[in-house]
Amino acid sequence: MGQPVIDRAFALLSAFDSDHRALPLAELAQRSGIPRSSALRLARSLVHVGALERLADGHYVVGLRLLETASLAPRGHGLRSVAMPFMEDLFHVTRQHVLLAVRDQGEALLVERLSALDASPVRYRVGGRLPLTSTGVGVVLLAFAPLTVQDHAMATYEPRHGDDDIRTPADLRRVLAEVRRGDYAFGRQSHPWRLSTVAAPVRDGDEVVAALSVVAPNTGFADAGYGPAVRATARAISRRLLHDGHRAIPLGGADTQL
Secondary structure, eight states: OOOOHHHHHHHHHTTOBTTBSSBOHHHHHHHHTOOHHHHHHHHHHHHHHTSEEEOTTSOEEEOHHHHHHHTTOIIIIIHHHHHHHHHHHHHHHHOSEEEEEEEETTEEEEEEEEOOTTSOOOSOOTTOEEESSSSHHHHHHHHTSOHHHHHHHHHTOOOOSSOTTOOSHHHHHHHHHHHHHHTOEEEEEOSSSOEEEEEEEEEETTEEEEEEEEEEESTTTTTTTHHHHHHHHHHHHHHHHHHHTOOSSOTTOSOTTO
């Protein structure tokens, strides 16, 4: 039996990323692993429903229909709409990167990012995925994730550019315990840029549904007061979620395929 059409459709859409926003058919087929003839038929169908668009030069790009559909995701735009006023306040105070992320199985997904024009570079874009084990928001989300998710992260842990204090599974276990005790995460990295971050959990009732962070240069970070500001903002978003009766994560969670 061949691969289900829905799987092939998502494979085709997954060929796009921040460095490949417009693709010719040949590269679309190559990056998705789908034969060219099948990729062409599938691409035409996706263009027909608006999930892809075909440019005048023959390249394909992601269609606006996907943005329209994604705007209904409660863990994305629904959470973002609640958090945005508080994030904007935090951004105006810090003038750095302000990130909001949710957990999707074994990764963090960046829901929103506010960044000053002169802020230090960061690697992640809205809609992009971040590792749970080497980013501030990721570590917070992992600290409050189910034990099965944490155990999987420990078993598959590999050092990478990220938090300088997390080099081994034992380091990761210690940091997660510290996050649960203190209700926030602090991290710093030397590569590829010298940055620090502080992150705090956002709750919907008793459940941690997101993580909020500020990312800024190492110099002066400890004296800038980012920690209290991030924690206060995360608590304010949590209170609004509770007050509005808004569930950012539908019952059932996001771990069925982990």
